Amino acid sequence: MKIEVKNLTKRFGEKEVLRDISFTAESGKALGLLGRNGAGKTTTIRIIMGVFYQDGGEVLLDGKQLNREQIQIGYLPEERGLYPKKQITEQLIYFGLLKGLSKQQAKESAKKWLERMGMSEYKDKKLETLSKGNQQKIQLAATLLCDPKLIILDEPFSGLDPVNAMLLKDVIKEMIDSGSAVIFSSHQMNYIEEFCEDIVILNAGQIAVGGNISEIKRSYPRNTIEIFSTQADQITPFIIRSVGSEIESAEKDGKSDIVTVKLKNPEYKNNLMQSLLKEGFDIDCFKVKEPSLNDIFVQYTEGGI
Amino acid sequence: MKNIIKILKFEYLSCVKNKAFIIVTFFLMGVMLLSAFLPALVMGLLSEDEEDGENKEKPVIAISSEVYDQALIKSEFESSFSESDIKISKESTDDLTKKVDSGDYEFAVKINDELKFTYITANNSLFSENYETISDVVKSMYTVKALDKYGISQAETDKIMNTKVTFETVTTGTDQSKNYLPVYILMCVLFMATMTYGQLVAQSVVSEKNSRAMELLITCAKPTHLMFGKVIGSGLAGLTQLAVLLLTALVSFGTFSSGMIPDEISKYIQLPASTVLLALLFFLLGYFMFSFILGALASFASKSEDLNTLTSPVMIVLSAVYMIMVFMCTGDMVDSTFMTVLSYFPISAPMAMFVRATMTDIAVWEIALSAVVQIITIYLLGMLAAAIYKIGVLMYGNPPKFGEIIKMLKMQRKANQK
Numbered sequence: 031m032k033i034e035v036k037n038l039t040k041r042f043g044e045k046e047v048l049r050d051i052s053f054t055a056e057s058g059k060a061l062g063l064l065g066r067n068g069a070g071k072t073t074t075i076r077i078i079m080g081v082f083y084q085d086g087g088e089v090l091l092d093g094k095q096l097n098r099e100q101i102q103i104g105y106l107p108e109e110r111g112l113y114p115k116k117q118i119t120e121q122l123i124y125f126g127l128l129k130g131l132s133k134q135q136a137k138e139s140a141k142k143w144l145e146r147m148g149m150s151e152y153k154d155k156k157l158e159t160l161s162k163g164n165q166q167k168i169q170l171a172a173t174l175l176c177d178p179k180l181i182i183l184d185e186p187f188s189g190l191d192p193v194n195a196m197l198l199k200d201v202i203k204e205m206i207d208s209g210s211a212v213i214f215s216s217h218q219m220n221y222i223e224e225f226c227e228d229i230v231i232l233n234a235g236q237i238a239v240g241g242n243i244s245e246i247k248r249s250y251p252r253n254t255i256e257i258f259s260t261q262a263d264q265i266t267p268f269i270i271r272s273v274g275s276e277i278e279s280a281e282k283d284g285k286s287d288i289v290t291v292k293l294k295n296p297e298y299k300n301n302l303m304q305s306l307l308k309e310g311f312d313i314d315c316f317k318v319k320e321p322s323l324n325d326i327f328v329q330y331t332e333g334g335i
Numbered sequence: 336m337k338n339i340i341k342i343l344k345f346e347y348l349s350c351v352k353n354k355a356f357i358i359v360t361f362f363l364m365g366v367m368l369l370s371a372f373l374p375a376l377v378m379g380l381l382s383e384d385e386e387d388g389e390n391k392e393k394p395v396i397a398i399s400s401e402v403y404d405q406a407l408i409k410s411e412f413e414s415s416f417s418e419s420d421i422k423i424s425k426e427s428t429d430d431l432t433k434k435v436d437s438g439d440y441e442f443a444v445k446i447n448d449e450l451k452f453t454y455i456t457a458n459n460s461l462f463s464e465n466y467e468t469i470s471d472v473v474k475s476m477y478t479v480k481a482l483d484k485y486g487i488s489q490a491e492t493d494k495i496m497n498t499k500v501t502f503e504t505v506t507t508g509t510d511q512s513k514n515y516l517p518v519y520i521l522m523c524v525l526f527m528a529t530m531t532y533g534q535l536v537a538q539s540v541v542s543e544k545n546s547r548a549m550e551l552l553i554t555c556a557k558p559t560h561l562m563f564g565k566v567i568g569s570g571l572a573g574l575t576q577l578a579v580l581l582l583t584a585l586v587s588f589g590t591f592s593s594g595m596i597p598d599e600i601s602k603y604i605q606l607p608a609s610t611v612l613l614a615l616l617f618f619l620l621g622y623f624m625f626s627f628i629l630g631a632l633a634s635f636a637s638k639s640e641d642l643n644t645l646t647s648p649v650m651i652v653l654s655a656v657y658m659i660m661v662f663m664c665t666g667d668m669v670d671s672t673f674m675t676v677l678s679y680f681p682i683s684a685p686m687a688m689f690v691r692a693t694m695t696d697i698a699v700w701e702i703a704l705s706a707v708v709q710i711i712t713i714y715l716l717g718m719l720a721a722a723i724y725k726i727g728v729l730m731y732g733n734p735p736k737f738g739e740i741i742k743m744l745k746m747q748r749k750a751n752q753k
Contacts, residue, residue: 079554081728083746098554105554111547116349127341128555172551 031057031092031101033078033180033211038087040073046235047073051087053230053240055211057179060202062222063215064323065232066331071215072108074232075184078213079105102129104178108185110169114158118144118168121157122175129176136175143171146201162189170198174205181205183214187221199224219323229323231330238330247320253278253296257289257306258315265289265311272305273298290319338556342564343571350535350572360576364583371587395439397424397431400446403476407489408446411472411479431455444469449477518693519664521614524577525686526657529621530650532573536566536626537633540724541642544634549728559721566626566717573622610693613702620709621685624716625653631720634727635740656683660690669694678705681712722748 033055040048048070055061063071076082078089080098089096113121119140126136144150147167157165166189173181186202187195203225206212216222222229223243230240239246259265262282266289269280278292293299296318303316321329350356396419398408405423412421419441424431431443435455442456442465452473454466479492543549552561632645656677663674669690677687678701688705691697726743 081550081554103554105551107547107550107554109547109550111549111551113543113548114546124341124345125551125555128338128552 031179031211032090033096033213034090034093035074035078036088036090038074038077038089039085040070040077040082041085048077048084048235051230051232051235051237053228053237055180055213055228057209057211058206059228060206060212060214060226062226062229063213063232064217064219064222064229064327065215065238069232069331070235071232072184075108075182075213075215078182079103101180102176102178104173104176104181106169106173106183106186110166112157112165112169112172115156117154118149118157118160119153122168122172125172126175131176139175139177140171143174144168147171147197163191163194166190167194167197170201174201179210181210181212181214183212185216186214187216187218195221219327223323231327233331239326243323246326250321250326251296252299252318252320253293254319255291255293255299255302256315256317256319257291257313258287259289259311259313260287261311262287262289265306268306268309268311269302272309273302276302287314338560339564339567342556342561343568346539346565346568347571349539350569351575356572356576360579363580367580367583368587371584393418393420394441395420395422397422397426397434397440397443398446399424399426399428399431399443402446402449403480407476407479410489411476415468415472428453428455446473449480450474515664515694517610518690519661521610521693522657522660522664522686522690525614525618525621525689526653528573528577528618529625529685530653532569532622533626533629533649534646535569535573537629537642537646538639539565539569540630540633541636541639544636544728545638553725553728557721558725559718562627562630562721562724563717566623566630569626570619570622577618613689613692616706617685617689620706620713623713624681624685624709625649627713627716627720631716631723631727634724652682656686659683660686663687664690664694679708681709684709719744 034052035054036052038048038051039046051070051074053061063074065071073082077084078096091097091101112125119137122140122144123133123136126139127133131139141150141153144153147170149164149167149171152160152164152168157168160168170186173183181202183202186198190198199221202212202214206225214222214226226243228240228242229246231238257265266280266282269277269289269291276294276298278294280289280291282289291302293302299318306313306316396412396416398412398421400408400423408423409421422440424443426434428445431440431445432455434440435443435457438457442454445453445455447453450473452469454469456463456465475496478496479489482492483489543552556564628649629646632649633642636642636645659677663669663671668674674687674691677683678691680687684705688702692702722744723740726740
């Protein structure tokens with residue numbers, strides 16, 4: 031299954047909030063939608079969910095116009111909200127019914143997800159009596175209730191403590207492994223890096239960069255080398271002395287045992303390694319330093335909006 | 336369709352299980368039971384008083400007269416004041432006054448002339464009818480005495496004067512006199528119910544918006560389904576409440592007050608099944624019309640506080656229609672052309688056609704035509720309400736202006752056509 035967003039544009043009055051947004055999400059994979067506040071993430075998601083109409087472009091499911099009634103979509107809106115004065119199980123069953131489950135299925139599914147979220151003891155409580163984080167878990171249960179094939183999560187980690195974030199991470203991984211397509215937006219780069227193969231970074235309503243994370247990282251110059259060694263103090267002067275003409279800089283990072291070397295030519299990497307080994311240094315690790323997602327994010331979105 | 340049923344079931348149960356709703360229902364049931372029970376209670380207390388009184392002496396009424404025959408006075412006064420002892424006295428006005436004041440006499444009457452008397456009483460109550468009764472008695476004695484001169488005996492005079500006329504009424508159309516009271520009451524119920532249950536829909540929309548459950552809802556179900564489900568669900572809850580109250584009224588009044596209502600009144604409280612059915616029909620039509628409007632308006636409110644501002648124009652219109660109906664009924668203008676026009680104009684039709692259908696003699700096709708006009712209006716309003724509901728969902732902050740709403744609806748229409 032493939033969800034394709036093609037050339038979406040959207041205006042609110044005079045303001046163009048989305049311009050030519052395109053990306054693809056596939057079964058068994060997760061797509062991370064990144065961007066600063068107001069970049070257009072939620073608007074994009076709302077258009078996919080049919081809450082807003084796009085001014086241009088289309089949303090396709092396997093090449094055909096997306097019919098939201100034909101596919102189970104699990105949606106966690108940015109504006110969280112269920113019925114505060116209703117019993118938890120009661121409202122989960124209601125949402126299950128609306129999603130097309132039978133009463134029995136809805137009951138079983140509600141029970142299953144409350145257990146999975148560790149919320150079984152609250153099943154007969156009113157939602158408003160729960161803490162914010164726990165309400166968020168109930169909201170997630172409501173999202174995943176219908177065993178969705180497409181899961182759209184808008185900022186799923188906000189408001190969760192580390193233990194609950196871990197729980198959610200496990201759940202999302204399970205859903206990806208079971209073949210669901212997941213699209214989610216987040217500011218927490220570590221989570222995105224952990225299970226997204228593809229990312230789209232939005233900036234001021236446009237795609238700043240998009241594609242496979244590894245490929246994006248590889249597209250950066252691979253001329254920065256990190257050398258981990260207990261002899262870091264001796265390595266730095268050795269490099270400057272022996273191969274000074276081939277490098278731009280060589281520094282030891284503060285008190286750590288890491289030497290960062292910037293090469294003039296990335297291809298000189300192997301020569302550097304050989305000369306270090308020849309000298310008899312004890313090296314724990316020698317690797318090309320890739321930019322973190324955080325670096326990429328900041329680079330593309332700084333000064334935007 | 337399946338979704339509408341699920342939604343209406345949920346809405347219905349939400350309403351019926353709502354604490355405030357339950358409390359109001361029980362409160363109204365209590366009021367009904369009490370008002371049905373009260374006459375019986377009061378009468379029971381009164382009759383106890385009377386039982387106590389049997390042991391006591393009857394109050395004495397003193398009559399002093401030199402104009403009329405004593406036997407005549409006694410028989411005429413006794414027939415009019417059967418609860419009291421009639422004493423023929425020759426005391427002076429001053430003596431009578433003293434004895435009335437000391438409580439020896441309930442009251443005293445000094446007949447000064449054939450058609451003139453002095454009524455001496457300790458407390459002149461506003462509600463006392465003694466004055467009129469004594470006048471009647473004196474008048475009657477005067478007649479007897481006058482006719483006696485022509486040789487007609489007292490017995491014959493009494494017979495002539497107490498003759499009763501019996502009559503029957505044949506009404507060819509609708510008997511307004513019999514329908515007036517129940518129609519009036521039902522109209523009031525119609526008005527109150529439309530307003531109350533319409534507000535229920537508005538509240539439900541606002542609370543969903545306020546709790547931000549709406550975004551999830553509109554991605555789970557179509558706005559039309561949500562709107563229709565909500566309106567039908569709350570309407571059914573309203574009908575349940577009305578049914579419970581009606582049943583309470585029937586049972587309680589049947590049990591406690593049967594036979595307590597005098598025939599003169601009960602003949603005005605005839606409630607034919609057709610009137611009840613018409614009330615039900617026009618309640619439903621009116622309810623749907625107003626609750627769609629209120630539901631749509633409520634989708635623009637972010638908080639319950641905004642609701643009053645948004646819905647007050649509708650409430651004013653509804654109240655105005657009700658006032659006009661009351662005016663038409665009391666002013667005996669239910670047959671007027673204005674009323675006919677109102678009975679086809681969608682907003683006023685539910686109440687106006689109900690009044691016309693029950694108080695005047697109109698053809699069934701007129702009722703049907705008005706109902707069809709209303710059903711079409713309801714359908715269109717329902718669709719419009721659902722569209723407004725959808726654009727209102729994600730609108731927080733100040734309610735938008737009318738022009739903006741129209742613009743947004745147009746945009747949505749355009750998007751739908753794509």
